[in-house]
Amino acid sequence: MRIAVVGAGWAGLACAVGAGERGHQVVVFEAARAPGGRARTLAVTLPDGREALLDNGQHILIGAYTETLGMMEKVGVRLDEVLLRMPLTLLRPDGNGLALPDWPAPWDAAAGIVSARGWDWRDKLSLLRAAAGWQRSGFRCPPQATVAQLSAGLTPRVQQQLIEPLCVAALNTPADQSSGEVFLRVLRDSLFGRGHGPWRGSNLLLPRQHLGELFPHAAQGWLEAHGAEVRSGARVRTISATDARCAVDGERFDAVVLACPAGEAARLARAAGPAGVSWATQAEALEHEAIATVYVTGGPRLAQPMLALEGGPAQFVFDRGQLGGPSGLLAFVASASEGGREELEPQVLAQASALGWAVQPLQTVVEKRATFACTPGLQRPPEAVAPRLWACGDYVAGPYPATLEGAVRSGLEVASLL
Numbered sequence: 001m002r003i004a005v006v007g008a009g010w011a012g013l014a015c016a017v018g019a020g021e022r023g024h025q026v027v028v029f030e031a032a033r034a035p036g037g038r039a040r041t042l043a044v045t046l047p048d049g050r051e052a053l054l055d056n057g058q059h060i061l062i063g064a065y066t067e068t069l070g071m072m073e074k075v076g077v078r079l080d081e082v083l084l085r086m087p088l089t090l091l092r093p094d095g096n097g098l099a100l101p102d103w104p105a106p107w108d109a110a111a112g113i114v115s116a117r118g119w120d121w122r123d124k125l126s127l128l129r130a131a132a133g134w135q136r137s138g139f140r141c142p143p144q145a146t147v148a149q150l151s152a153g154l155t156p157r158v159q160q161q162l163i164e165p166l167c168v169a170a171l172n173t174p175a176d177q178s179s180g181e182v183f184l185r186v187l188r189d190s191l192f193g194r195g196h197g198p199w200r201g202s203n204l205l206l207p208r209q210h211l212g213e214l215f216p217h218a219a220q221g222w223l224e225a226h227g228a229e230v231r232s233g234a235r236v237r238t239i240s241a242t243d244a245r246c247a248v249d250g251e252r253f254d255a256v257v258l259a260c261p262a263g264e265a266a267r268l269a270r271a272a273g274p275a276g277v278s279w280a281t282q283a284e285a286l287e288h289e290a291i292a293t294v295y296v297t298g299g300p301r302l303a304q305p306m307l308a309l310e311g312g313p314a315q316f317v318f319d320r321g322q323l324g325g326p327s328g329l330l331a332f333v334a335s336a337s338e339g340g341r342e343e344l345e346p347q348v349l350a351q352a353s354a355l356g357w358a359v360q361p362l363q364t365v366v367e368k369r370a371t372f373a374c375t376p377g378l379q380r381p382p383e384a385v386a387p388r389l390w391a392c393g394d395y396v397a398g399p400y401p402a403t404l405e406g407a408v409r410s411g412l413e414v415a416s417l418l
Contacts, residue, residue, distance in 0.1 A: 001254035003418060004029065004246075006236050006268065009037020011392045011407035012259025013219040014071050016228060018415025019257075026228040029248065031235035031260075035216035038261075038370065039404065044363045046326060047297055053210045056365050057293045058318050058331045060169070060306075062088075063195030063203035065405040067412060070196060072215050075222040079196075082214055083205040084323060088112070088190075090162065090308045093355055097308055098162060100202060106135075108202060109191050123155045127162070130154055139188035144376045145180035147171075165308055165315045168335040171374040171401045172289045179376045185399050206305055208324040241272040241389040255418055258391040259411065261369070262286055262381075265391055272386035279391070282381040286395060291370035292337040294348040295320075296359035299330035312351030313337055313344055330359065341366050371395075371402030383414050390414045 001024050005016045008030035016026045034040065040056050061068065061083065069079060087108065091097035096118025100108040113127050130153055141150060151163045159175075167175045170186045195201040207214055220230050239256055240247045246256050258265040266280035294314065302319040309317055314332035321327040332348045341364045352359045372380070372395045380397040383390055392410040400406035 014411030
C-alpha cells in the first residue's frame with residue numbers, strides 16, 4: 001500500500017521503518033527541517049565562541065527499552081558508540097544514595113538496597129518489603145491507585161530520595177498524581193525484565209551524542225535507502241479519510257498515520273467524520289506536563305555522569321563533559337516543572353550555588369507540553385482513528401508513559417496493523 005506518515009518523530013520514524021519492512025510505499029511528512037520531533041537537537045554558542053550541539057532536553061534510556069534499541073540497530077546505529085552503559089545509579093553529590101551492582105536481576109536490586117548509603121535499616125527494610133509485595137502481586141494494583149498510595153508504607157527518606165525522583169523521571173508527573181499501575185509496569189520491566197542483548201533491563205544508557213544522531217538521522221537515511229520519501233518542511237494542512245479512499249492535502253494514499261503531537265493530530269483527525277471528531281475530543285482532553293533543562297557552563301567534573309539532586313526544582317544533573325560534550329557543561333533537568341525560563345533559571349542557579357558550584361547559564365529550554373500527565377485511570381486515545389486513518393505516539397493507548405520506548409512501540413504496533 002501507499003502509506004502517509006504525518007510526523008518524523010521517534011514514533012513516526014519507527015512506524016515508517018516498520019511499514020517499509022512490510023513492503024509498503026511510505027511518504028513521511030515533517031513540518032520541521034530536521035527529523036526527531038520533541039527529541040530534537042539545537043545549536044548554541046559556548047562562552048569561548050565555539051558552537052555546540054545540545055538537545056532540547058536530556059533523555060535517559062534503559063536496557064529494558066528493547067524495541068527502541070532494536071530499532072536503532074536496525075537503521076545502522078552502533079549502540080556502544082552512542083550510549084554510555086552503567087548499572088542503575090541514583091547517587092547524590094554527597095555520595096549517598098542507591099547504586100546497583102552489575103549483577104543479574106533481582107539480586108542487583110536487592111544488593112543495591114542493602115548497600116544503599118545514607119539509609120538506615122528501617123529505610124532498607126521498608127523498601128525490601130514493598131518490593132517483595134509488588135513482585136508477589138505481579139506488579140499490579142487497582143487502576144485508580146497513585147504512586148504515593150503504593151509507597152505509603154515506605155519511610156519518608158526512601159519516598160523522598162528514591163520513589164519521587166524515579167516517578168517524576170519515568171512518568172513526568174508528581175507521585176501523588178501519578179498512575180501506580182504504569183509506575184509498577186516500568187519497575188517490572190526495568191528491574192525484573194530482560195534487557196536488550198547483553199544489557200540488563202535496569203542499566204542506565206546515557207546518550208553520548210545528540211539526539212539527532214541517536215536515531216532520527218539514521219532512520220531517515222534508512223528510509224530513503226529503501227525507497228521511502230521524507231519531505232522536510234512540509235506541514236500538512238488537511239487530510240481526508242473514508243472507507244474508500246484517503247488523502248493528504250489532496251494527494252491519494254491507501255492509509256494515513258498521524259504521528260504528530262496530540263493537538264496537531266486532533267486538528268487533522270476532525271476532518272475524518274464523526275469517528276475522527278470523537279478521537280480528537282479524547283486526544284484534546286489529555287493534560288500535559290512540562291520539562292525544563294537548564295544548561296550551564298563552568299561546572300565541576302561530577303563523580304558520576306548523572307547525579308540525583310534535592311533542594312530545588314531540578315531532580316537530576318548530567319555532566320555533558322563525560323558524555324561527549326565540552327568540559328564543564330552541565331544539564332540540570334526539572335521534570336514536571338512549573339513556571340517559565342525567567343523563574344526556573346535563577347532557581348536552578350541557586351540550587352547549584354548551594355552545592356558550591358559557581359556556574360553560568362548557557363541555555364534554558366522549557367518544553368511546556370513535553371509529556372501527557374500520567375494519572376490513574378487515564379483513558380488515552382486509541383490507535384484506530386477512523387477508516388484508513390491511524391495514530392501513533394507516546395500519548396496513544398499503551399502500557400508505557402510518555403517515553404522514547406512508548407513512542408517506538410506505538411509506531412511499530414501501528415505498522416503491524418496497516
